[in-house]
Structures are given as structure tokens and as C-alpha cells.
Ligand code: SF4
């Protein structure tokens with residue numbers, strides 16, 4: 001069985017962003033990404049600064065249970081881009097057998113069949129400030145497959161740094177009007193370790209984003225959120 | 240037609256809490272409450288300090304459109320306790336005709352048939368720190384009716400000030416395990432106008448709540464959230 005490159009397993013903690021914001025969850029963070037976003041807040045998953053450990057699905061489950069004991073029923077698989085790994089299917093199947101709910105976030109660049117089993121999928125196409133380019137045709141298919149599922153949920157999330165990103169978000173919303181859209185404050189200070197300063201900086205950015213969205217007639221049915229974990233713990237990893 | 244006592248109409252702004260946190264929405268706040276929670280953060284709706292204006296459903300819709308123009312498609316009816324007023328049915332019917340989504344929050348003490356039409360209903364039974372007593376039988380019926388609906392959502396929200404409230408939340412979760420449960424930081428400083436101080440105070444309280452819930456094996460499938468509007472704007476009314 002192919003192993004999975006894991007960078008960190010932690011929790012239980014709160015999901016700090018997006019469609020399951022606030023949810024008590026364990027995190028499995030896998031290494032590697034096919035993107036190189038300018039402002040990536042988890043570049044340690046792909047820039048070589050930290051080493052992944054190769055683990056089987058059973059080993060991951062065991063570590064989750066060691067850390068989370070009997071306090072959790074929700075697991076978030078994050079990255080990097082988890083969609084790089086078809087072998088995550090084994091983990092997701094195991095988690096389902098244990099009655100766990102699952103969530104995943106991916107930019108929507110690579111499809112995996114196991115996406116169909118995930119309870120809450122967040123697709124986060126990357127706006128211009130990331131320096132990445134969106135393959136809209138691929139994204140169309142991705143979203144089509146995921147919206148076909150019943151009982152399970154899908155949402156779009158766009159991180160916003162500037163007015164160009166806002167324009168991009170409007171395009172996303174117009175193209176997929178029936179998919180819940182989450183707009184999120186971008187963190188442009190991922191190396192900042194003055195947590196106090198970062199907090200007020202990020203809240204000001206959140207307030208700016210709220211103002212922009214409130215005036216917009218294109219962005220009507222949207223949710224605007226900060227990252228709760230960054231407000232609480234700054235740029236600290238593993239919380 | 241019976242008029243509705245309205246205290247404020249404002250927005251668009253973000254919903255700061257609960258199941259639709261982050262949602263761009265207009266607010267209609269009605270006056271009056273059958274409860275007197277010790278820490279009520281909207282006591283101006285019932286303590287006589289502010290006067291309500293009696294408005295028809297059409298007048299409310301007109302004011303919403305004046306303020307929100309064509310930038311909104313979601314309306315939150317808050318209070319006080321909106322469930323005091325059967326005449327809200329006319330407003331909700333109007334909003335539905337306009338294609339608006341609706342949300343309401345109530346403590347679950349009084350039933351209204353129009354609850355069946357609301358897209359997102361938050362039931363917020365009050366914990367011991369409020370000095371109110373929960374009528375569990377009534378709450379059972381309330382939740383039963385609301386969970387029978389398809390396509391529409393219901394959640395429970397408990398505001399937490401201390402360990403007694405946490406115990407109460409566990410009881411709520413055990414009684415209604417299939418209803419999504421939101422735990423929210425209590426604001427014990429609703430008269431505080433030092434926004435900076437309030438922010439760090441409330442974040443510390445949120446962190447405490449997160450810690451407590453993460454350790455708990457009874458509170459597994461829950462969401463833990465702060466109040467976003469209070470983090471942004473302190474105790475300011477009408478934002
Ligand atoms: S897609 Fe995500 S993990 Fe990959 S570089 Fe962009 S922000 Fe980082």
C-alpha cells in the first residue's frame with residue numbers, strides 16, 4: 001500500500017476558516033503542492049524547510065487516536081494540496097468506518113475520486129495576488145462532480161488581498177452562483193511573530209474586506225470571514 | 240394588519256455569530272423579550288431605554304430596500320425575541336416573495352408557525368449564568384417541529400460564561416445530539432467602550448472556551464465561535 005507523506009497531525013482544535021469554521025476537529029497535514037502561491041501560509045509543506053514522514057492510513061489513524069483520544073469525531077485533511085494523493089482513499093475509508101466526519105481543502109487543480117466521500121469540500125481557487133492561473137474548465141468539472149453529491153457539501157473559498165482579488169471573486173461567484181462562496185482575509189504577514197500587532201493588522205484587513213463586500217451588488221449571497229486561528233494564535237504552526 | 244415593533248433596521252453587514260456566521264445580511268431588530276437574561280447584550284430592546292417604531296411588513300421591506308439597495312439577498316430577524324410576534328408572518332412572506340433568504344434567532348420559549356418558513360433558525364436556550372430556566376418539554380417540541388423541515392436548517396447555540404454553562408451545554412448536546420451545536424463566548428462587558436481592551440478580553444475568553452471544549456469527550460461534534468462583530472466593532476449598536 002502506498003504511504004502518505006504527512007507533515008503534522010494535531011488537534012483537537014477549532015477549524016479556523018471556511019465552511020466548517022469553529023468545528024472541533026483533528027488535522028492531518030500532508031506535504032507537497034502543485035502550486036506556488038506568492039503568499040502561501042503553509043509553504044513549509046512544499047519549500048523543503050520541513051520533512052514529511054511517510055505513513056500508512058492505519059498509522060495516521062493510530063496517531064489521531066493517540067492525540068485526540070475519545071474527544072473527536074471530525075478530521076480535516078489539509079496541505080499543501082491533499083488532492084496530490086490517490087492513496088488518501090484508504091485513510092478516508094478508515095475514518096468513515098470509524099464514524100468520523102471529514103473535511104478537505106484543495107485549490108481544485110487535481111481530481112481524486114475520494115473527494116466524493118468527503119463531507120465538506122472547500123475548493124479554493126487562487127486569485128491574481130497568488131500569481132497562479134485558474135484553469136476554469138477544470139474547475140467547472142470539479143464543481144460539477146461535487147455538487148452532484150447529496151448529503152455532502154461543497155463550498156468555494158477565495159482569499160482576498162486586494163481589489164484585483166475581489167474582481168476575481170466576483171467572477172467566481174458569477175460562474176458558480178449556487179455554490180456557497182466564502183471570502184477570507186488574506187494574511188500578508190505570515191512571518192510576523194508579533195501576535196498583538198498581527199491581530200490588529202488582520203482585523204483592519206477584515207474590516208476593509210467587509211466594507212468592500214457590503215457595498216457590492218455582485219457579491220450578495222456571500223460569507224466574509226477572518227481566520228480565527230490566526231486571531232488567536234498568530235502564525236504559530238500546529239494549533 | 241397588526242404592526243411590528245421595530246427597534247432598528249440596519250445593514251448590509253456580516254452576521255457575527257452562529258450558524259450563518261460571516262453571511263452578508265440586513266438586520267431587522269424587533270423590540271421586546273419574555274426573558275430577562277442577566278447578561279443580555281440587547282437589553283435596550285426591552286428595558287425601556289429605546290423606543291420601538293410600529294411598522295407594517297411593507298414599511299419594513301421599504302426601509303430594508305432604502306438602506307440595502309440591490310446589495311443584499313438575506314435578512315436576519317433578531318431581537319429581543321422575534322417569536323413574540325405572530326404578525327412577523329407577513330414580513331417573512333414578503334421577503335420570500337422577493338427571493339430573500341431569512342434567518343432568525345430565538346430562545347425557543349414561544350412557538351410561531353412562521354418559523355417553518357425561515358431558512359436558518361437558531362435556537363439559543365439560556366444557560367444558568369443567565370438566571371433563566373429552560374422548559375425542556377417546550378424545547379423538545381420546538382426542535383422536533385424544526386428538524387422535520389427539509390431544505391431548511393436549525394441549530395442550537397449556547398452562550399458560555401463559566402463551567403456551569405459548559406455543563407448545561409453538555410446536557411443540551413446529549414438531549415439533541417443530531418442538531419448542530421454552536422458554543423459562543425459570552426460577552427460579560429456589554430457596557431465596555433474601550434474596544435481595544437474588549438477585543439483582547441474577549442479573545443482570551445474565546446481561547447478559554449476553545450481549551451475547555453477541546454478536552455471534553457461529551458462535546459465532540461460542536462462548533463466554537465466568537466462574536467465577529469464584537470471583535471470588529473466592540474459594543475457598538477447597529478453594525
Ligand atoms: S495552493 Fe495552498 S498550499 Fe499550495 S501554494 Fe497555494 S496556498 Fe500554498
Ligand code: SF4
Nearest residue numbers: 272274275276279319
Ligand atoms: S432571550 Fe435574548 S434578548 Fe431576551 S433577555 Fe435573553 S439575551 Fe436578551
